[in-house]
Ligand SMILES: Nc1ncnc2c1ncn2[C@@H]1O[C@H](COP(=O)(O)OP(=O)(O)OP(=O)(O)O)[C@@H](O)[C@H]1O
């Protein structure tokens with residue numbers, strides 16, 4: 001989890017490769033209307049996000065019911081969103097990608113071919129509720145290269 005351009009897709013994929021797990025990108029679960037809304041520079045509301053988050057929670061249940069393990073990239077900016085995703089399961093860990101607005105804005109500006117405009121970064125930070133320690137969160141600084149960040153996460157995952 002983390003704001004747009006914090007590195008969820010890049011780090012999530014690299015972590016899944018490292019662990020030999022599947023990877024699911026929350027961006028692929030958006031209904032087209034959510035993508036278009038953000039492309040047009042409008043932030044999503046709770047109402048826009050609930051069905052999207054539910055479809056990601058369903059995917060977690062579907063894959064794990066088959067015995068699979070997965071890394072999921074999802075902004076999950078508010079605590080209530082994370083509660084929906086975790087839905088009382090004890091085998092899910094939240095990983096928070098922690099970075100300054102300056103660093104993330106730079107990465108966002110350099111990124112090509114993505115629907116999310118840089119103008120939405122302020123609203124992403126306003127919406128963000130940094131996870132509390134009671135959420136058993138693994139928080140990592142994104143001020144490192146991807147290999148270093150994946151190492152930091154993998155070290156903190158329960159074996
Ligand atoms: N640790 C890193 N060092 C340097 N560049 C990075 C790092 N992590 C991600 N990037 C780059 O930053 C940009 C944003 O990363 P990415 O697309 O993975 O973020 P995201 O959180 O999935 O974004 P979104 O939620 O908008 O889809 C990409 O161009 C990516 O290559």
Ligand SMILES: O=C(O)[C@H](O)[C@@H](O)[C@H](O)[C@H](O)CO
Pocket residue numbers: 003004005027030044049075076077116124
């Ligand atoms: O506002 C949000 O909840 C998130 O930003 C997602 O909706 C975006 O799709 C994604 O993070 C950008 O690619």
